[in-house]
Amino acid sequence: MVQYLVSNCGLKPAAAAKAAPLFANLDSTSRPDAVLAFLRSQGLTRRQVRRIVSRKPELLLRDVDATLEPKFRAIRALGLGRADAARLFALYPPALTFGVQTKLLPRVLFWLDYLGSAKLLIKWLAKTWLLQYGVDIFFRNLSTLRSIGIPESRILATSEAKLQKLLDRVEGLRVPPSSGMFMWVLYTLHNVSESAFRAKKAAVMSAAGCTEEEFAAMCRRAPCFMFAPAELLRQKVEFLLGKAECDARYIVNNPVLLTFSLSKRMVPRHRVIETLRSRGVDIGTKANLRGIMRSTEAMFVDRYIVRYQEQVPELHELYPPRQVNGKEELAVKAR
Template identity: 65%
Template sequence: MALRRLARRALHRWLPVHLPPQPLVSFSCGIRGHIFLRFSTSSSDQPHFMVDYLVSTCGLPPDKAAKAAPRFAHLSSPSRPDAVLAFLRSRGLTRAQARAVVSWNPAVLLSDVDATIAPKFRAVRSLGLTRAEAARLFALYPPALAMGVHTNLLPRLLLWLDLLGSARLLMKWLTKTWLLRNSVDALLQNLGALRSHGVPEARLAATVRLKPSLILQSPAKLRALTARVDACGVPRGSRMYAWALLTLHNVSDAAFRAKRAAVMRGTGCTEQEFLAMFRRAPCFLFMSAELLRRKVEFLVDTVGCGADHIVRDPVLLTLSVSKRMVPRCHAIEALKARGVDIGRERLVNIVRASEARFVERYILRYSDQAPELLEMYPPDHRKGSSRGDCSTIASSCSSQGD
């Protein structure tokens, strides 16, 4: 709500009450044959000057410039294209970014800067984005320059800022996906569908922040995804339901089958036991089938963990072998080699323990007796789970039941 009030105040200050029509003229041309179409506003047979302008000034390939040039046939000088490029550069876009915008839609060069482009930059800044963030937004998503300020641009930005919670996350995800491509209605439809499946508001927001593409898919694909989660027996409304959605959104049917086979072969579990593992900790399926196979093998052969223990505690499969389990095993071996009595705690519980507990209980406590521990278990290993551990999700999975 605070974002919306901020936008209303800023828009009242910076934008006219009635904006002139703003869509850019779309360009679609069925030119065939010659790369350089020769045309002119006079009887001359020379190529229009905009062909060379689009190539030399805007960096378009010659064939694309030739196809776009007819749109500029009425121009007698490059003053308007020059004004557009100068404005984009003045608002923080680099030369390469401005060229990328023009390459996406050369017709942007026909825009009236004051009437159609400047209001969009003011609108974005009114939401609290910095000058650099506004420039990057239009560079990352050039179609935003063709959006109506009130009808599309602001509503989409406001919704995403509400969902993601910050301009920083907005910019992060814009670098990875065309986050603004879906209408507000389509996004709200998907959000409503997830709420109807019992996903609570806080969990929904956390899930979208982790993977915005979950609500960027079509409603039909979202329905198919929820059907897959239902088929795995994850109860709607359970605390694991959102994580199951997130996991299967990233894991295809074929990959799911391959990973199921790897785990079943390694642990000897049944399909129903595998599904129970998934319901307890869906995130272990982010690993590849080969990595899951190696983790099961390491846990059984080196850690001494029974296969039945893995089935009961699938969060073990989210722990990194190289950054967590191996360094901890080496540390314990070093202590035993020194004759240090570390008690009777099982190795599987040691690798499962939190990072803070392990460092305090086995590294700092015995650093005088085994100073090599500080080298064997350096600070970069004391960060806990690696990126591959899905640590954000695993922390939630670890305390959940079936």
């Protein structure tokens, strides 16, 4: 069965080994074969099937006609196309375990009505598990957030107890509900556990030598840096302080720097800038670190590689161009 899950479903060996005991009583693979054939007949790609089976391997034991086909039929009846119905279940596999009348249709209908279109439903499903909670929980959360002035359109789906804890954590960072960053901070903390937050906070404060208030200010300015692992955050701060020769105040005021890839963006771009300066190239007074790192790939290559490639030919080796729309950025710019 492990081999079957790896070969037929695309699971990794470790995941397959974990799921295999569920199928201990199978005499043959006829039922899993039927489920896989049905999912593919509904337009799901191999990747989407793998996502579903990885999340809910027990679905391979379901009766297609009795449990799976009615769910796809119900979603299609709401006006979703074949591809959207397939993507809905791929984005949220537990929906295939819902009762059609008790959970699936009420939740999907609610969000279709609330968001206004199937396109927006699929868009938001790709960002958060809208179907995880019942409609009643949404309305209770809506009441809570209304009471502190949060617009309905910026609601976050979660349990009541978790929502209140999240609000307390956001309040601890001194983010007022009126702030445009409020929901970004709320969303970030929703995805970063308290223990992980403490570890990342300790890593940044220790490396940068900043205070708790300064760290809170960083979170208010660019909360998404907290998605990076604690050790990686420490390495980024040390790179900025050491190689890039920033002071701690610059990092505190520009926490967006901690959201960029260290190996793919910060290190190679810094290497290019240092090479240009060492060769006496005047790159202008506007070449500040924040602007350099925030530039798009196309802008950076055009401004610092193509412009100076005749003066400093080795730039192409120092900063190999990324693939953009199937073409090498540098080659396109050079032409």
